Amino acid sequence: MKLFPYGHATHPQWRMAAGLVLAQLRAQMTLPDYAAEPRLALVYITDHYAHEAQALLDHLRQELPEVTDWTGTVGVGIAVNNAEYFDEPALAVMLCNVPPAHYRVFSGVSPLPAHWADAALVHADPATLDLAELIDEMAARTRQGYLFGGLTSSRTRSVQFAISADQPQSLVAGGVFEGGLSGVAFSSQVNLLSRVTQGCQPIAPEREITEVDQHLVLKLNGEAALDVLLDELNINLSEPQKAIPVVRSTLVGLSPSGQSGVGRTGNLGNDVLVRHIVGLDPARQGVAVAEHLELGMRLTFCRRDVHAARADLVRVCAEIREELEPEMLSIQAISALSDDPVPTLPQGGQRIAGAVYVSCTGRGGLHFGGPSAELQIIRHALGDVPLVGFFAAGEIARNHLYGYTGVLTVFTAD
Structure with missing residues (x-):
């Protein structure tokens, strides 16, 4: 050829x-x-x-x-x-x-x-x-x-x-x-x-989605997903002017159940799907993601x-x-x-x-x-x-x- x-x-x-x-x-x-x-x-x-x-x-x-x-x-x-x-x-x-x-x-x-x-x-x-x-x-x-x-x-x-x-x-x-x-x-x-x-870098440990409702992550490793997000990003919803820009710049990396999406070098793997965070649900302590989610998927917060x-x-x-x-x-x-x-x-x-x-x-x-x-x-x-x-x-x-x-x-x- x-x-x-x-x-x-x-x-x-x-x-x-x-x-x-x-x-x-x-x-x-x-x-x-x-x-x-x-x-x-x-x-x-x-x-x-x-x-x-x-x-x-x-x-x-x-x-x-x-x-x-x-x-x-x-x-x-x-x-x-x-x-x-x-x-x-x-x-x-x-x-x-x-x-x-x-x-x-x-x-x-x-x-x-x-x-x-x-x-x-x-x-x-x-x-x-x-x-x-x-x-x-x-x-x-x-x-x-x-x-x-x-x-x-x-x-x-x-x-x-x-x-x-x-x-x-x-x-x-x-x-x-x-x-x-x-x-x-x-x-x-x-x-x-x-x-x-990939074009993103993990900023938090990878966790398993242990409770989910379609696009809404409710629990990660048994903890309320919103609490995990706020803790990892070091923000508080009582200060929305500071918190909202940080959340908007944060993405999630998703991997299939039982499959780690973070390699030995700390980078995202080829199979990781990066999606936007599209909303927060304080009433249910959830994080809404632009992807249909399934129980057992692996999730890591990341940034470009x-x-x-x-x-x-x-x-x-x-x-x-x-x-x-x-x-x-x-x-x-x-x-x-x-x-x-x-x-x-x-x-x-x-x-x-x-x-x-x-x-x-x-x-x-x-x-x-x-x-x-x-x-x-x-x-x-x-x-x-x-x-x-x-x-x-x-x-x-x-x-x-x-x-x-x-x-x-x-x-x-x-």
């Missing part, structure tokens, strides 16, 4: 941005290390172009007739190798060199057959009813139960792209949708590595933390590097890359042909220390590899909907 051609640009006029992107794609497709005839395209736009989404897609398809299948969505920001475009008109396209027999574009008008694929890249409208159930159902349609992707984020239209020449029924809508789920599924012949990186987010992002990149080159690169060795601005993988083993990164809208930019800092960390760790993605209103990994996380997925080849 050769490298995936990709391009990105910003311009107030979408036609000018598209022209710049097309020039980059065509130039790369002439290079020996890049794929010359890919058929699958991932396209991400910022919401500045959302109202022109259909015209933009039509233009790209006309200019690249050899590319028959398209999928993607819109975000308030989009991600590319070493840079992010936030709150500005921008476009990114990556052409994936995957054999047509081993992927399938799906949408509401062209559903994914059950158990055909091993994994799927999913884009979803956050306004869709019963979204968590739909994501779980979609994961069940894959053999590995693995999804990766995110929820559209837009201040205008929440558009998705999904069109395939092999599925004539999808042509009716022109390839631009609003609502529901869409994306592209991959067979077991497509090698993928995917990791979730830039240092934890940076360290965890480096960790997941290191894990991917180690899996690609297990004999040559350990996780600890990632620190040795600090003197190499654009490290490359050793010869042998596997290489990264392309990557997709979906990050939370609350993570980009200054949360990592400056503009594009998050993507620069990935570039520093993985090297100069083709990468596109977007900043989402919620991130999807496996059959879960996350918040304040990043989902990094790479396509690998020998």
